[in-house]
Amino acid sequence: MKTITEGNLTWFDFENPTQKDRDWLKNNFNIQKEKIEHINEYLFLEMRAPIFRQEKKTTQSVGLDIFINENRLITVHNEAIEPLKNFFKKCEKNPELKSKYFGQTTGHLFYWISEEILDFAERQLVHIGKNINRVEDNMFKETERKLIKEISFIKRDILDFRIAVRPLSRIFNTLINRGMKFWPEKSEDLKIYFNDLVGDYERIWSEIDNYADTINALEDTHANLLSNKTNNIIKTFTILSFITFPAILVSDILAANAAAVYTIVGVVLITAAFTWIYFKTNKWL
DSSP states (O other), X not given: OEEEEETTEEEEEEESOOHHHHHHHHHHOXXXXXXXXXXXXXXXXXXXXEEEETTTTEEXXXXXXXXXXXXXXXXXXXXXXXXXXXXXXXXXXOHHHHHHHHSSOHHHHHHHHHHHHHHHHHHHHHHHHHHHHHHHHTTTSSOHHHHHHHHHHHXXXXXXXXXXXXXXXXXXXXXXXXXXXHSGGGHHHHHHHHHHHHHHHHHHHHHXXXXXXXXXXXXXXXXXXXHHHHHHHHXXXXXXXXXXXXXXXXXXXXXXXXXXXXXXXXXXXXXXXXXXXXXXXTTOO
């Protein structure tokens, strides 16, 4: 457990809590999932943080439970969450930022922690943009099989990112209404802050939507290129078959006369040339 106290506010962060920690939380809070609950003097929220896993090449959703009362904000999570670590380091290294984050209510502290998570989520999108640019650059470089795999990875990453951040919209929008009752003395001020969270979330969602549209368009383009290439290959083999078939037929007819070797060769070449010219004239080649 890590703790930061400034003024009359305290932040408790439980990473991978022990059984003792869990028992304390269980005895003190009636935990509800995936929504905002006002429990006695506490506000409970379950959030999700999008964390990119390089080894799996996709974004995973890491659960984060938050308990808030007048003077305490408690975060509980079973895995390390990088934006929380970043926030903790900022408070340790910069007294001015610490005073800014803890200087008003727990609602304001929640806002700054949420902003850290959203900023981190937006930075997580950078790798998706880079991967899409790489696919776009390689679209016409004859790497069809590799691109199919890369496009599939990107689409899965976008889907997993959406799953991770989607619940944040409901939480932030609900806070604008229900949160006002929890901090009545700062309701108008916090309404501005929570609206800001909604705006930041919508910007991130718009960006991931653009990435989804782009990768879908690239996938369609890639499919058209593959289809066109396949059709050209089939067309080439079909034309070659039509060109060689008459020549083979003539050579079979004349093969009975072994003395007519030069005649056979000549007829085969003439037949092939005539067929090629005919196909070219009709713009089949």
